[in-house]
Structure formats: structure tokens, C-alpha cells
Amino acid sequence: MRYSLGSIIANAVSGQRLWPMAWRKAAPKPSYDAIIVGGGGHGLATAYYLAKEHGLTNIAVVEKGWLGGGNVGRNTTIIRSNYMLPDNTRFYEWSLKLWENLSRELNFNAMVSQRGVINLAHTPAQLDAYARRGNAMRLAGVDAELLDRDEVARRVPGLDVSDQARFPILGGICQPRGGTVRHDAVAWGYARAADRLGVDIIENCEVTGFVYDGERVAGVDTTRGRIEAPKVGVAVAGSTSQVMRLAGFERLPIESHVLQAFVSEGLKPFLDTVVTFGAGHLYISQSDKGGLVFGGDIDGYNSYAQRGNLPIVEDVASSAVAMFPSLARIRLLRSWGGIMDMSMDGSPIIDRTPKPGLYLNAGWCYGGFKATPGSGWCFAHTIARDEPHPLNAAFSLDRFRTGALLDERGAGATPRLH
Numbered sequence: 001m002r003y004s005l006g007s008i009i010a011n012a013v014s015g016q017r018l019w020p021m022a023w024r025k026a027a028p029k030p031s032y033d034a035i036i037v038g039g040g041g042h043g044l045a046t047a048y049y050l051a052k053e054h055g056l057t058n059i060a061v062v063e064k065g066w067l068g069g070g071n072v073g074r075n076t077t078i079i080r081s082n083y084m085l086p087d088n089t090r091f092y093e094w095s096l097k098l099w100e101n102l103s104r105e106l107n108f109n110a111m112v113s114q115r116g117v118i119n120l121a122h123t124p125a126q127l128d129a130y131a132r133r134g135n136a137m138r139l140a141g142v143d144a145e146l147l148d149r150d151e152v153a154r155r156v157p158g159l160d161v162s163d164q165a166r167f168p169i170l171g172g173i174c175q176p177r178g179g180t181v182r183h184d185a186v187a188w189g190y191a192r193a194a195d196r197l198g199v200d201i202i203e204n205c206e207v208t209g210f211v212y213d214g215e216r217v218a219g220v221d222t223t224r225g226r227i228e229a230p231k232v233g234v235a236v237a238g239s240t241s242q243v244m245r246l247a248g249f250e251r252l253p254i255e256s257h258v259l260q261a262f263v264s265e266g267l268k269p270f271l272d273t274v275v276t277f278g279a280g281h282l283y284i285s286q287s288d289k290g291g292l293v294f295g296g297d298i299d300g301y302n303s304y305a306q307r308g309n310l311p312i313v314e315d316v317a318s319s320a321v322a323m324f325p326s327l328a329r330i331r332l333l334r335s336w337g338g339i340m341d342m343s344m345d346g347s348p349i350i351d352r353t354p355k356p357g358l359y360l361n362a363g364w365c366y367g368g369f370k371a372t373p374g375s376g377w378c379f380a381h382t383i384a385r386d387e388p389h390p391l392n393a394a395f396s397l398d399r400f401r402t403g404a405l406l407d408e409r410g411a412g413a414t415p416r417l418h
């Protein structure tokens with residue numbers, strides 16, 4: 001059923017009994033043309049674009065839990081393309097363009113809200129760096145505005161912009177087309193659209209091993225039996241090192257760390273943009289329900305547990321209060337954690353692997369949600385054509401051997417520094 005005013009009216013007058021399931025509960029077939037491991041945003045988007053752009057519809061998405069249970073349903077929902085290095089700018093801008101039409105394309109309201117993303121500057125050097133980044137963005141056709149302190153104060157009324165602030169604000173950079181998207185709707189929207197194109201979405205089906213015919217991949221073993229396919233794409237985010245070990249890759253340039261997110265009690269609307277704190281690490285926005293949604297740094301140690309620790313709570317709460325002193329008395333309602341696949345240069349991997357037929361999508365660090373449409377689009381191209389698209393050619397696995405790193409966010413071989 002197409003979601004429309006007509007379908008809402010038809011269901012309103014029939015006791016809401018006409019809504020079909022958004023996607024079928026598919027059982028695994030013995031073989032497919034391609035298997036995508038991981039039913040997060042990236043895996044589902046990949047399956048959708050494989051079917052839509054490349055005509056490959058005999059595909060399975062194999063998910064060990066339920067759709068939306070991974071990072072796609074755990075993130076702080078921020079989208080943007082405010083990068084400086086050309087390879088990053090091109091890729092994330094393409095992703096942002098796909099977001100702009102996504103609800104219409106999927107016939108599913110993903111609540112894409114281009115409310116702007118403002119990064120605050122607290123030192124003259126930081127403001128200079130923002131000017132340089134903004135110029136690079138504009139030269140690449142991406143929107144960017146440099147803001148002085150008065151303009152920041154006008155756009156974000158609750159901020160402490162006084163000289164007495166703990167970290168005085170000198171200005172900031174804004175990407176007006178950045179914003180937020182309802183994260184789990186992205187998983188549901190891609191799943192429903194892929195299902196309509198014939199893709200089998202198989203939940204509660206964990207990949208436990210890989211099948212090879214010589215060096216070439218020939219399928220996967222799962223908790224629901226063996227499934228054969230000449231092409232297998234892995235998009236399992238925080239579980240990348242575990243799953244790729246099953247495929248015979250003992251070491252990858254990836255570490256897994258927990259990243260936490262927090263939601264406050266509901267407040268009246270006062271923050272209509274996304275703000276990031278430049279003197280520490282905090283990003284904050286207000287959801288349509290009124291809760292403040294915010295996050296900060298990853299936990300310092302490696303972990304596969306989807307829960308966080310108290311020092312980070314203290315760290316992000318103190319940053320939030322340094323920015324907005326009036327938040328000191330609000331209550332934190334909920335917090336949760338997700339496992340980040342931190343790459344060693346802060347940039348992702350969308351590539352073939354040394355095993356023919358096996359493809360890898362990983363290394364998204366804090367920022368993979370905004371990449372979801374672009375990542376799925378590029379990964380689908382890479383799998384269908386067996387070669388990267390120019391948009392993801394720089395996101396190669398090989399760069400960690402050759403040294404052609406994309407270290408825009410990185411400052412060395414440690415994820416603590418991205």
C-alpha cells in the first residue's frame with residue numbers, strides 16, 4: 001500500500017485494519033545473487049539501491065537481531081556534509097542530497113529536518129580554521145556561513161555568550177542544510193522500500209561463518225542454515241572486527257568503542273538548530289517531543305557492550321551546562337550506548353576485500369548515520385560492478401597499507417583522538 005492521504009482516510013474509516021505489514025517476514029532461501037550481512041541503515045540502504053539502481057532483486061539482508069536495534073536506532077540523528085577534504089566533502093554532500101529527497105523516494109516520512117548545524121568557536125585559531133573549512137565547502141558547492149558572536153547569540157538564545165562564560169564563544173560556522181532525521185524511520189523506510197522491490201529481509205538470523213569456494217566467497221552460515229551467494233557485503237558497524245574474523249580477517253584497522261547518547265525530560269521548544277561545543281565534545285539538539293538529545297566522546301576503552309559509564313555522563317553534562325547554564329536543573333531521562341567501528345584515520349571503508357566476492361562497509365566512527373544513503377548507494381555500486389564508484393574510491397581498505405589516509409578527523413593512530 002502506498003502511504004498517502006487516501007490511505008490514511010481509508011484506514012481511519014475502517015478501524016485501522018487495512019495497514020499491511022511494512023515488510024514481509026522472509027525466511028531464508030537456499031541461495032541468492034547477493035547477501036548483505038547487517039540490517040542496519042547501511043545494509044538496508046545497500047539492498048535498496050542494489051535493487052533500484054542495479055536491478056539486483058534476488059537479495060537477502062541477514063540481521064542477527066531486529067531492524068533498528070543497532071546504531072541506526074541509537075544515534076543522535078545529526079546529518080551534515082561540513083567536511084574539508086575533497087573526498088569527504090563530495091561523498092557526504094552526495095549523501096545529504098539523497099537525504100533531501102529520501103522521504104518522497106521511499107514513500108516514508110523520515111522526518112528530515114534541515115534545521116542547521118552550528119559548530120561553536122572558542123579561540124581565534126578555531127575561528128580561522130572554521131573560515132578555512134567554510135571556504136573549502138563553498139568552493140565545493142556546499143553551503144556554509146561564518147557567524148560572529150552576535151549572530152550565534154541571535155540564533156541560539158540560551159547560550160552563554162558572555163565574556164564570563166567558562167569557554168567564551170567567539171563565533172561559529174553553520175551549515176544551514178544540516179540537521180536531524182528520525183533515525184529508526186530510516187531503517188523502516190529503507191526496509192519497506194527494499195521489500196517492495198523483492199528483497200528478503202531476514203531478522204533473527206546471525207551470520208556464524210563464511211563459505212568459500214577456494215579464495216572466492218560462496219555464501220554464509222547462519223543460525224538459520226547455510227545461504228549461498230556469489231557476492232556477500234558486510235555492513236555490521238560495531239561488530240565489524242568480530243564478523244570479519246569469521247571471514248578469515250584476523251586484523252582490521254578498526255577498534256570498537258562505546259558511544260553514549262542522552263535524552264533529557266521534555267522542555268518547551270527553545271533550540272531550533274543543532275549546536276556543537278568547540279571547547280570539549282558535545283552536540284545537542286531538541287527533538288520534536290521536547291527532549292534534549294545529546295552526546296559526547298566515546299568511552300576510553302574497547303568494548304562490545306552496548307552500555308556506557310558514568311564519567312562520560314558527567315563529562316557531557318558539564319559541557320552542556322557550560323554552554324547553556326540554564327540547563328543546570330533539568331533531569332536526564334535516558335541514556336544508552338552503541339558500539340562504534342572506529343577506523344584509525346576517522347574515515348570509512350567502502351571497498352572490495354582481498355577475497356573475491358566479499359565486500360566491506362565499515363569504519364564509520366561517530367558519523368555513519370548521516371552517511372546512510374550515500375554509503376548504501378556507493379556500496380551497492382561497488383558490489384554490483386565489482387569496483388568502487390569515484391565517490392568512494394578514496395575509502396579503500398588498502399589506504400592503511402599505502403598510507404594514503406584521509407585523516408580529516410584523526411590526529412594519529414588512536415580513536416581517542418578523532
Ligand SMILES: Cc1cc2nc3c(=O)[nH]c(=O)nc-3n(C[C@H](O)[C@H](O)[C@H](O)COP(=O)(O)OP(=O)(O)OC[C@H]3O[C@@H](n4cnc5c(N)ncnc54)[C@H](O)[C@@H]3O)c2cc1C
Pocket residue numbers: 037038039040041042043062063064065066068069070071072073074075076077078079205206207208235236237238239243259260261295336337338339340364365366367368369370371
Ligand atoms: C550514541 C550514538 C550517537 C551517534 N550519533 C550520530 C550522529 O548524530 N550522526 C551520525 O552521522 N552518526 C551518528 N552515530 C553513528 C551511526 O549511528 C553509525 O555510524 C551508523 O548507524 C552505523 O551503520 P548502521 O546503521 O548500518 O549500523 P547498525 O544499525 O549498528 O547495523 C549493523 C547491524 O549488523 C547486525 N549484525 C552484527 N553482527 C551480525 C551478524 N553476525 N550477523 C547478522 N547481523 C549482524 C547488528 O545487529 C546491526 O543491526 C552515532 C552512534 C551512536 C551509537
